[in-house]
Amino acid sequence: MKQLVTFLFSVFFVCQIASAQDVISGTVMNAANDVPLENVHIVNLNQVKGSTSEEDGSFKLQATANDTLYFTYLGFKSIKVRVTNDWLKYGNVKVKMTEVGIALEEVTVSDVKLTGYLEIDAKNIPIYENKRYSISGLNIGYEAGGSSPNAFNKVIGSIFNPADALNNLFSRRERQMRKLRQMKEDESIRDLLGSKYNRETLSAMLQLSKAEIEEVLSRCNYSEDFVKTATDLQILDAISGCWEEYKLLQRNKN
The missing domain is CATH 2.60.40.1120 (Carboxypeptidase-like, regulatory domain)
Structure with missing residues (x-):
């Protein structure tokens, strides 16, 4: 004893x-x-x-x-x-x-010239919208971007062949994609990503380049405007949702 x-x-x-x-x-x-x-x-x-x-x-x-x-x-x-x-x-x-210097690029702002006539000015002022299509029978929506002429075609294409469109990206990064849930549950990581827009930390954690992150979101029908303006945390949530849908489609396929 x-x-x-x-x-x-x-x-x-x-x-x-x-x-x-x-x-x-x-x-x-x-x-x-x-x-x-x-x-x-x-x-x-x-x-x-x-x-x-x-x-x-x-x-x-x-x-x-x-x-x-x-x-x-x-x-x-x-x-x-x-x-x-x-x-x-x-x-x-x-x-x-090491501290780094930040060089600001020159930005050219183009004025919108108004004529004073409402019908004419309404056509000259650019309006950007991000539309999200909802299709009967599906419990998710598909964001197709602004006034893109092929927006609806992108949505239909993703529905008929969603798994194949993402397979090359996700199959090579399956191990990293499994970390998505852990990343979302860690409060420190969420706070970090919620204040960032440069995708650097997200790229390091997922071992995806910025171009690959943009491709994933494009395949999942997120608009170009969303990809450019969303925080890293919003991007994380979007990729996570896309990954969960991809896994479901793969299980059904098998």
Whole structure:
């Protein structure tokens, strides 16, 4: 009995050590002056866990050896850092981020000249709409974009051959697509994606290029306007919905 209690205590002690090693700590700093950076978003791309740095730049995050952490902060170059055994063993590591210059492109604004006649001016002012078609028998809608002349044809084409249109994209990324639900459930990741529009973090987590993300959404009949203006969180939800529909179609097909 005494030996059993000793054995159980040893197992418990080992488990406690192992679990403690699963949480790493570090400090995020500005590479130029070593000033701590607050509210830096850190995402474990392997375990789909997120965190943010404190006022003193410190952070804690669940991770194991060889996991990749993705650091992103407005005005700084995003970086990936590999978790090493030394990091797990010795604790706090300083992660330094490099500030980047932002060059604003020249934008030309074209004025709409009004004549004062309502019938004429109404035709000259551009109106952009994003329409979503609802088809009887389907519990989902299909967004077809503004005044595209082939909008309805795109909808019909996607219904008759939706699985084949997405198969090449999703079949090669099935492992990454399985992370979608985890990403949606992690509050830190949702907060991060809800404030971003550049698709960088989303691309890193899903291992999809920006072009592939746009292609997925296009295949799922989201308008070009939505793709350009939606937050990364909205894009995540759209891809997740598309993935769930794709899986259902594949099951029915098989």
